Amino acid sequence: MRKFYQLTRAERVQALVDAGLLSTADAHLLLADAPLPQATAEHLTENQIGQFPLPMGLVRGLRVNGLTHDVALVGEEPSVVAAANNGARMARAGGGVTVQVPPHRVAAEVVFADLAEPEAAVRLIEAQVADIKAAAAAAHPSIVRRGGGLQAVHVQQRQQFVKVTLVVDPQQAMGANIVNTIAERVGRLLGSWLHQPPLISILSNYSDDAVIATVAIPVNAVATRHADGATVARLIARTSDFAMIDIDRATTNNKGVMNGIAAATIALGNDYRAVEAGAHAYAARSGRYLPLTQWRVADDTLHGKIAVPLQLGVVGGAVGALHRAGLAQRLAGIKTVADAQALLAALGLVQNLAAVRALVGPGIQAGHMHLQAGALAVAAGATGDEVARLTQQLQAGDKTLARAQHLLALMRQERH
């Protein structure tokens, strides 16, 4: 039986329909290659002049908390999907990834600068939390009806600034607009008490409530063609140790983690800049930029852990307008923000495993350049069936644009 990656695109989509993961309407949407309806496109951006399609790939068999998921990834880097599938396969050897998701909260900050009596302002605000909560509820009544809204208020003086933190439960939304609406209303109320408008009233993309995912994989499962599992696992752990003391490595490590997380965030119609900003700020929360993942070996088992905050939503924002985002949710079995957060944290962890294993084994370039050949063929000008033929020819030898163009010219000469 052919593997999923060996099928044609139409066969892959049909296999997902046959497995009950997609409806026939979903299949039509995927295969139609239709752009966004113009009415949607022009409402998602100012000054719209066109559309910019990217390919959607699939990570199969990502096992998280005992259930197996298929996660769509959207992006331009060819090796990301292959690495994620490889990582998911290795994680399955250890029973999959275990994830703990914290309560979904988004904080806003209402900041006052240079108040005449900052200590008195702090005391005043702390004494009026009930009124602040009432103002927040009036600003966004529907989120309160859904069981969310403002949960807590913290006030602190920071140098010449007074900062009021509003902790909001946005339920199943990412929450940026909900929280900003609440922050601006509360800001006006506080400004009326303090006889001075706030400097800023806006959500924060920072959170130290990280999603935690762990995996424990028998070392045999990470063996490569050239090295046994115990050796590879030890090198993965040492690379992880090095990332703890070296910002050059930590940054690249985290870029690899975000390869999958960002691509899945885009597929889910979410704000990948918010997710990226939150992840990197969390990586630097100690004052030093550190890796988001850690690996160690104990008792013939490779133990991996990721801690990363994930500001995601399954409703609101652009999610409803991008039909393929709904499709990606259905495909992955995502119903709640917690589901999405668990899957994306697990994805980041297994993606990192595949990348670091390649790094300490055959090297990153072997797999990358193998997959890059297709992009090179297209860049050289190949079209139709030339792309597959040229990709094949490029596998042996230098993978440069000049060589791709030369081989394409030869191919066309032969045809004529």
Ligand code: NDP
């Ligand atoms: P929305 O403004 O779309 O708000 C979510 C809406 O979803 C709510 O108004 C609510 O409508 C509806 N909804 C339906 N069901 C639920 C449910 N179960 N739980 C919660 N809401 C539900 O989106 P967000 O507030 O999530 O904001 C996200 C957007 O904000 C993204 O597009 C992001 O790019 C953008 N943004 C990001 C910023 C940042 O990260 N710094 C800054 C500003 C914007 P109802 O009224 O019926 O309750």
